[in-house]
Amino acid sequence: MQKILIANRGEIALRIIKTCQEMGIETVAIYSEADKDMPFVKAATKAVCVGEPPVNKSYLQSDKILEIAKSEKVDAIHPGYGFLSENAAFAQQAINEGIIFIGPKPETIELMGDKIASRHTMEKAGIPVVPGSSVGLKTIEEACGFAEAIGYPVMLKASGGGGGIGMVFCENEQALVKFYTSTKSRALAYFGSDKVFIEKYIADARHIEVQVFGDNHGNIVHLFERDCSIQRRHQKVVEESPSPFLSDSVRNKMYETAVKAAHAVDYTNAGTIEFIVDENENFYFLEMNTRLQVEHPVTEMITSLDLVKWQILVAQGKRLPLLQNEISSSGNAIEFRLYAEDPVRFLPSPGKITTLHWNQKEGVRIDSGYEEGGTVTPFYDPMIAKCIFQGETRKEALELAKSFFKEMKIEGIKTNAPLFLNILANDDFQNGSYTTSFLTKNLVK
Template sequence: MKKILIANRGEIASRVIGACREMGIETIAIYSDADRDLPYVNEADFSFRIGEPPVGKSYLQADAILELAVNEGADAIHPGYGFLSENSDFVRKAEEKGLVFIGPSSEIIEKMGDKVIARQTMMDAGIPVVPGSEDGLAEIQAAVEKAESIGYPVMLKASGGGGGIGMQLCFGQAELEKHFGSVKARAKAYFGNEEVFLEKYISEARHIEVQVFGDAHGNIVHLYERECSVQRRNQKVLEEAPSPSISEEARQRICESAVRAARSVGYTNAGTVEFIMDENEQFYFLEMNTRLQVEHRVTEMITGLDLVEWQILAARGEKLPLVQEEIQKNGHALEFRIYAEDPVKFMPSPGTLEVFTYPETPGFIMDRTYSEGNQVTPFYDPLISKAVISGEDRARALSKAEKILGEMRIEGVKSNLPLFERMLQEEEFLSGNYTTSYLKKTKITG
């Protein structure tokens, strides 16, 4: 594997480029007109325009991306996350063109990428799932009937993709009817599949996910869990590893369940099994993301492993570098997703990033999408960067985070830095005993 095309943008493209450079692999970047000046474009060995800013005319242009990969002599495609990363048709086409897809097979993505099929697969494997619809819901009437049977509130979700973009919390029939069409439209626009389904919404719960890895030789391991309960509009804002709030017994059970889930489908490459956990530490399967996660860095921090390198090794058909007993966790890590958005209303704040400075210190990684002078456009997720901070334990990681974020300067666009600064002063967050409703209760005045 000598040359990899990265079918993505921003900080994840930079992340993959860095790992490939360490492995002596050339990289091809693609960019839309809106992204031509972003850092990753210059970091790659080769860069090519893929289209106009809207994702449907650029980063979702599957045929054009594959044609470029073949024409430029790429051996493989790294999808990053989002966009085409969980699109089984894209993977199948790549395989047909002789390209290695750095991820699971199209069959596995089809089974686990479709949330409805994944739920049934997990039930067959004996893993508890959140009560919800057994099939996709094509019409609003079917959705209303299912919601009435499981009880409100319910979460309306896209079958073909994860993340806050593809879901909507509904407290009653009026909200369900209001949002049904728009969620279907977003699902089609972002994931190429308009099918939706319903799940019972469990309030005051923790969102815990487990990083898993598999190879072509039948080896499957976990790399421990991540706490992802700090969310706004069902989108993660802060993640940490390990979870500060679960018992060691629950940690063992949830990690073993994640491995069992992956083994039930013969999983290969990087994947994440997501669970919701109630106050009694009973957990339920939510979904499996058949790709690298935005928050993979915190797992790297506590394990000392390079997950992108592992992805490439697995895609080359090699065995995983370590067996389960050799994978150890040390210290604590947090990831702060820094968005160009109003910190009170959580609305995007596009504009020119005039100032973006931060200190450099050991145990701190800044994965940037934008640099000073770049234009933060309204076409994509307004993630400026991810600040990943580690320490010998959670208290030291939090202390370091307070110092680093306090010295960070962002001007030209609004950002959510005030949110994090407030969180780092609040006892509920500092205690580690918080749930997915935490951010809704946090009042930020700037």
């Protein structure tokens, strides 16, 4: 593999470029007109403009991206996360053109991207799933009948949803009736399908995911877990490993279940099995992300492995670099997603970054797509950086994070750093006794 096109932008594009440079692989970056001065454009071996700023005219232009890939004679495409990373049709188009898609097989992406189909597949494999419907609900009467059978509250979900989109909490039948039609319409608009289903809402839950990796030779391993329970509107804000909540026995059972789930779909490349865990440590399959996760640096910090390098090696047809008994974890790592965001109203805060000082030190990793003088535009996700901290103990990692956010300096835009300091000062968070409702109950109304 001599040349890879990166079908993404910002920090993940830079992250992929870094590994490609270390492996001696040339890179082709695509960029929108709004991103022409971004660091990832300068870092790539070559950069090609893909279109106007809106995503549907640039980073979602699959045909245009494939045209660029062919004209640049690339060997492979790395989709990063978001955009086209879980688009089975795009993956298949690339393969049809003789270009390697750095990710799982298109049929796996399609299967696991449909939440109803993935629930059904996991049930057949003996994987515990959240109580709910494993078929699409056709009428409001059917939805109400099902919800009454499993008991309120429930979550009404779009089968093709993701990233918190297409999920509605319904405390009672009145709420379900109110949101049913609008959720179906939203699902159709965002995901091209109006299929919806219902799951039992698990109160005081933890959201814990297991990183898995498979090759084309039947080998699948886990790379431990990440606790992603600090969320706002179903969007992850903080992720850490190991989870401060899980007992070792349940942790190991979760690893076994994640690998079993991956085998059930003959999984290859990087993927994540996501579980919802109740207060008694009963865990249930929630979904599978068939791509590299935003929070993959947490795993890289505790394992000292390069997951992007693993992705490329597997895509080349090679075996996994390590067997399960050769993979170990050390210390604690925690990641905070730093956004250009008003910390009070929680609205995007685009603008020019006039000052950017990270206060870099040992144990701190910053994956950022911006530099001083750069502009956060309103066209894309306003994440400025992922700030990851590692210590021998959880307490060390948290203290490192606290000093970092107190000392870092970003001017010209607002950020959600004040929220992080509030989280770090909270006793429940310090004790590791938090759930997915932590922000709602403590800091964000």
